[in-house]
Amino acid sequence: MSQGPHPQPVSVATPTFRADARWPAVVLWAGGVACLAGILxxxxxxxxxxxxxxxxxxxxxxxxxxxxxxxxxxxxxxxxxxxxxxxxxxxxxxxxxxxxxxxxxxxxxxxxxxxxxxxxxxxxxxxxxxxxxxxxxxxxxxxxxxxxxxxxxxxxxxxxxxxxxxxxxxxxxxxxxxxxxxxxxxxxxxxxxxxxxxxxxxxxxxxxxxxxxxxxxxxxxxxxxxxxxxxxxxxxxxxxxxxxxxxxxxxxxxxxxxxxxxxxxxxxxxxxxxxxxxxxxxxxxxxxxxxxxxxxxxxxxxxxxxxxxxxxxxxxxxxxxxxxxxxxxxxxxxxxxxxxxxxxxxxxxxxxxxxxxxxxxxxxxxxxxxxxxxxxxxxxxxxxxxxxxxxxxxxxxxxxxxxxxxxxxxxSPWFGGDFVDxxxxxxxxxxxxxxxxxxxxxxxxxxxxxxxxxxxxxxxxxxxxxxxxxxxxxxxxxxxxxxxxxxxxxxxxxxxxxxxxxxxxxxxxxxxxxxxxxxxxxxxxxxxxxxxxxxxxxxxxxxxVKESLVALGRDAPLLAEYAPERLLAQAVRERWSAEGGPSGNLLVLDLDTPMLAEMASRARAPSWYDPSLAAAANIADADASGAAWVALWQREGIAELVLHAERLPAPRRAALRLAGARHEATVEGIEWWRLPRPDAPAPGAIAP
Structure with a gap:
């Protein structure tokens, strides 16, 4: 049904104040004022x-x-x-x-x-x-x-x-x-x-x-x-x-x-x-x-x-x-x-x-x-x-x-209990x-x-x-x-x-x-x-963000500051590519990062991300000679290690010496070490 315009009577009543017309503004301002009070x-x-x-x-x-x-x-x-x-x-x-x-x-x-x-x-x-x-x-x-x-x-x-x-x-x-x-x-x-x-x-x-x-x-x-x-x-x-x-x-x-x-x-x-x-x-x-x-x-x-x-x-x-x-x-x-x-x-x-x-x-x-x-x-x-x-x-x-x-x-046997932070x-x-x-x-x-x-x-x-x-x-x-x-x-x-x-x-x-x-x-x-x-x-x-602008799109300067382990992971991949493929897995030790996920199936870490390896690491740390750690590395097929040397406990340092690990690179205190290949003659030990 069509409803056209109809003439309306002219009203001469005095406008009255309607409180309900103002309440939305009051409610809005209440939130804003409360926020300002909270900030201060x-x-x-x-x-x-x-x-x-x-x-x-x-x-x-x-x-x-x-x-x-x-x-x-x-x-x-x-x-x-x-x-x-x-x-x-x-x-x-x-x-x-x-x-x-x-x-x-x-x-x-x-x-x-x-x-x-x-x-x-x-x-x-x-x-x-x-x-x-x-x-x-x-x-x-x-x-x-x-x-x-x-x-x-x-x-x-x-x-x-x-x-x-x-x-x-x-x-x-x-x-x-x-x-x-x-x-x-x-x-x-x-x-x-x-x-x-x-x-x-x-x-x-x-x-x-x-x-x-x-x-x-x-x-x-x-x-x-x-x-x-x-x-x-x-x-x-x-x-x-x-x-x-x-x-x-x-x-x-x-x-x-x-x-x-x-x-x-x-x-x-x-x-x-x-x-x-x-x-x-x-x-x-x-x-x-x-x-x-x-x-x-x-x-x-x-x-x-x-x-x-x-x-x-x-x-x-x-x-x-x-x-x-x-x-x-x-x-x-x-x-x-x-x-x-x-x-x-x-x-x-x-x-x-x-x-x-x-x-x-x-x-x-x-x-x-x-x-x-x-x-x-x-x-x-x-x-x-x-x-x-x-x-x-x-x-x-x-x-x-x-x-x-x-x-x-x-x-599930792959995780003990429930995950709760x-x-x-x-x-x-x-x-x-x-x-x-x-x-x-x-x-x-x-x-x-x-x-x-x-x-x-x-x-x-x-x-x-x-x-x-x-x-x-x-x-x-x-x-x-x-x-x-x-x-x-x-x-x-x-x-x-x-x-x-x-x-x-x-x-x-x-x-x-x-x-x-x-x-x-x-x-x-x-x-x-x-x-x-x-x-x-x-x-x-x-x-x-400002540093990204200053770096003109180069990732390395920012990664060196915020995630230096990523630069070492890149270096490891480049070495593997030059050598025709990986010789083993990569282990992360004593970093803030619980794992280097970009190493994909080769990544290992004794952290809560890998409970079984974390338990094995606790047992290995009880051996001051480092031999338990060397055995663990061999069992896990470890060829590369990315670690924080200053945080490394004594048994892990001893294991590096015992295994004849070789230092490859350091970025902002994070180090890359290589273990000798199983078929290579044992090199001289290099202490961290």
């Missing part, structure tokens, strides 16, 4: 690192300068110029070949995703295609089929086969980007600037401890051995959910070099696209969408995760894309794509598996009109096919599908968001403020989002995902994906309920996050 009350200004803030400002001005030049020379809009500036920086500091390899993988993913989502945009096709590729590759990991040639061929075949669909998707994506910039140049420029500042973490070479000891294992196993050994006796995390590392491995194989920085930049872009679309689906205008992306880019953990191989960045992107179908019209294909993404979440980490299980019932309810037995079977089949490989292999090999977690329940059990309660924000070192390897200020500063926005019908479901779901992992372990990084998912409803609710106050509080939160970005990780506090 907990002495966070003393934790601020001005040098990092200055470095960010200089980088931003440099990127803006390049954009300005491109505007004058080519007439490009500032957002276009900034995007080009960030891409040039990534190619220069992260390497052009890894960047091209990731671009090829992204094109192949779009081609694959277009099979399931032929009418979707390129970003949706890309993230869906990545899930499909990672799911298939997970089942193939133990087979010796992973080479540069094989994966290059797969990518090229996909691109050539689907070239028409690929061209159409890219043309549409380019047109959408141009239209967005033309319609909202300032919001687009803001989003690109903040996203680019977060991506500066992609410039830093891989040097975080978990990456060096664990996440590099799968990519380097495929590069060196063509397969994953899947040996929990050597590395207790060898069978843990691996989808994120599988996607790290594929461009590394194609490029012949690590491509972590470029791949993380792709995850940042995909997550930003999902946030933009979520904010729009919730009713946000372009300004709200831009500030949602800006808040994401400003979070200290966004830059930290861009700097490493932890799974929370891809988890955040996958979670946002998987949640998007819950805010759109029901569709069988969209629901199947959501099942593929939830499968990818399950294959990424056990916490992400939990996110997927929370998301599925809501998605099923939202798409109930297109649900039938065939759709349910196909969706569950996709979920299991993409998400099940690591759990199936871990159960078959180790008897524990989530090894080393929950081992009290499964009793007592550092992150400070207690769950209503004050936890406040404590995580201002007492961050108790909940993350970071300094105060290193988790950002969203949980407190936008606490009022969360109430508004729960009160609004359009944002309520997603805000409640994000709140549930935020709380459940923290019930078990109060570790802030695990809450990051849910925090990112919450940004669209928070910003949209704040801007819709009290536009002026919402804008001020969101902008202030963004600025506070940027000011304390360096507190998210010690490498940012010591200027790793």
């Amino acid at each position: 009350g907990h002495g966070l200004p003393a934790e601020w690192v001005p040098a990092r803030s200055v470095a960010l400002l200089v980088i931003a001005l440099g990127a803006a300068g390049i954009a300005r030049i491109l505007h004058r020379v080519r007439g490009l809009a500032p957002a276009h110029g900034l995007a080009i500036a960030w891409l040039l920086a990534l190619a220069w500091l992260g390497g052009p070949l890894p960047m091209l390899a990731v671009a090829l993988v992204a094109l192949a993913a779009i081609a694959t995703g277009s099979l399931l989502l032929p009418r979707a945009d390129a970003a949706a096709q890309c993230v869906t295609g990545l899930a499909l590729v990672a799911g298939l590759a997970g089942w193939l990991l133990p087979l010796p089929v992973h080479t540069r040639g094989s994966w290059l061929a797969v990518a090229l075949v996909l691109v050539v086969w689907r070239h028409r669909a690929l061209q159409a998707s890219l043309r549409t994506a380019l047109a959408q980007w141009r239209d967005t910039v033309a319609a909202a140049p300032r919001p687009a420029t803001l989003a690109v600037m903040l996203l680019g500042l977060a991506a500066t973490g992609c410039w830093v070479p891989t040097a975080q401890q978990d990456d060096v000891a664990y996440h590099l294992l799968l990519p380097w196993s495929l590069q060196l051995d063509g397969r994953l050994a899947m040996d929990p006796d050597v590395h207790v995390w060898a069978l843990a959910p691996w989808a994120a590392d599988v996607l790290q491995a594929i461009p590394q194989l194609i490029a012949g070099a690590e491509a972590r920085g470029a791949l993380n930049a792709l995850w940042l872009l995909l997550c930003a696209c999902a946030l933009w679309r979520l904010a729009g689906a919730l009713g946000g205008d372009r300004r709200a969408r831009a500030w949602t992306v800006a808040l994401f880019g400003s979070l200290p953990l966004t830059a930290v995760l861009a700097m490493g191989m932890q799974t929370e960045l891809p988890t955040a992107a996958l979670l946002c894309w998987a949640a998007l179908p819950g805010c759109t019209a029901p569709s069988r294909r969209t629901l199947l794509a959501a099942c593929a993404l939830t499968g990818m979440l399950a294959a990424t980490k056990l916490v992400a598996f939990g996110f997927a299980m929370l998301l599925l019932p809501w998605l099923a309810w939202r798409h109930r009109s297109v649900l039938d037995a065939r759709s349910v079977a196909a969706g569950l089949g996709l979920l299991l096919a993409i998400g099940g490989s690591s759990y199936a292999y871990a159960w078959a090999i180790a008897g524990n599908p989530v090894l080393p977690l929950m081992n009290d329940l499964f009793g 007592e550092r992150w059990h400070k207690g769950f309660g209503p004050t936890l968001p406040w404590r995580m924000t201002f007492q961050t070192p108790d909940y993350l390897e970071a300094h105060a403020g290193g988790g950002g200020f969203v949980l407190v500063a936008l606490g009022g926005a969360w109430l508004l989002a729960l009160a609004r019908r359009r944002t309520r479901a997603l805000a409640a779901l994000a709140l549930l995902m935020l709380a459940l992992p923290l019930l078990a372990t109060q570790y802030l990084r695990y809450a990051y994906p849910a925090m990112v998912l919450a940004l669209p409803p928070l910003v949209v609710a704040a801007f819709a309920s009290a536009p002026r106050s919402g804008h001020v509080v969101v902008v202030a939160t963004c600025i506070a996050n940027l000011l304390f970005q360096a507190n998210g990780h010690w490498m940012l506090r010591t200027g790793a």
